[in-house]
Amino acid sequence: MAWGPSEVSPGQGHPPRKPHTWWGLTPLPPSLRVSLQVMLVGDSGVGKTCLLVRFKDGAFLAGSFISTVGIDFRNKVLTVDGVKVKLQIWDTAGQERFRSVTHAYYRDAHALLLLYDVTNKASFDNIQAWLTEIHEYAQQDVVLMLLGNKVDSAQDRVVKREDGEKLAKEYGVPFMETSAKSGLNVELAFTAIAKELKHRSMKLPNEPKFKLHDYVKKEVRGSGCCRS
Numbered sequence: 743m744a745w746g747p748s749e750v751s752p753g754q755g756h757p758p759r760k761p762h763t764w765w766g767l768t769p770l771p772p773s774l775r776v777s778l779q780v781m782l783v784g785d786s787g788v789g790k791t792c793l794l795v796r797f798k799d800g801a802f803l804a805g806s807f808i809s810t811v812g813i814d815f816r817n818k819v820l821t822v823d824g825v826k827v828k829l830q831i832w833d834t835a836g837q838e839r840f841r842s843v844t845h846a847y848y849r850d851a852h853a854l855l856l857l858y859d860v861t862n863k864a865s866f867d868n869i870q871a872w873l874t875e876i877h878e879y880a881q882q883d884v885v886l887m888l889l890g891n892k893v894d895s896a897q898d899r900v901v902k903r904e905d906g907e908k909l910a911k912e913y914g915v916p917f918m919e920t921s922a923k924s925g926l927n928v929e930l931a932f933t934a935i936a937k938e939l940k941h942r943s944m945k946l947p948n949e950p951k952f953k954l955h956d957y958v959k960k961e962v963r964g965s966g967c968c969r970s
């Protein structure tokens with residue numbers, strides 16, 4: 743997996759497809775660096791694009807909702823424990839009619855962020871179907887995290903935090919609530935994924951094992967408004 747300019751400019755069309763390999767991702771050293779693919783999935787309107795824009799640009803896309811067509815991507819480089827981790831983040835379309843496009847990218851993803859909208863019960867109920875799809879198309883060892891987005895909309899909330907926690911526990915995946923609008927836990931969600939991927943892809947001598955679940959539990963912040 744190469745480190746360097748992408749064949750396609752970020753935000754323009756389909757991301758380059760590369761074979762999925764965990765180990766020997768990049769030649770290391772001299773400069774410690776890894777390049778990894780993260781995919782955002784979930785129903786249309788849950789806030790995938792907004793989450794990505796918040797993470798990449800620190801801004802919130804307010805106003806009219808422009809549904810993603812097919813798939814889009816953005817790159818962001820994080821420094822994790824002294825190692826540069828380039829995340830290529832694929833923003834998929836939640837609409838059913840683009841599902842076959844999404845399917846084609848699952849197998850190259852190292853991590854998946856699966857989103858639902860805490861103000862939309864149907865998006866939560868569909869998580870099970872998304873997990874079935876992930877099981878069918880993604881790599882067995884893919885890193886997966888469940889995110890309940892839009893927690894800033896306290897008055898419209900219909901999915902309790904406890905329900906998200908319960909579902910995540912059932913499937914053994916880390917969970918947090920986020921807000922692309924306020925920025926709550928957005929950086930944390932991507933950083934946690936990057937840490938896990940970095941630890942998997944390069945084992946430094948004497949480095950203790952990274953535990954994603956424990957890290958998320960320790961670092962996650964509540965919205966302060968909605969812990970009923």
Ligand SMILES: Nc1nc2c(ncn2[C@@H]2O[C@H](COP(=O)(O)OP(=O)(O)OP(=O)(O)O)[C@@H](O)[C@H]2O)c(=O)[nH]1
Nearest residue numbers: 786787788789790791792809810836892921922923
């Ligand atoms: N209040 C609130 N609104 C949000 C949040 N995230 C997204 N939205 C709004 O929800 C709508 C949908 O957001 P998108 O990010 O475009 O949704 P998406 O999941 O990318 O949808 P598709 O591209 O169709 O799959 C937009 O009107 C956003 O402004 C959030 O954290 N809080």
Ligand SMILES: [Mg+2]
Nearest residue numbers: 790791809810
């Ligand atoms: Mg979108």
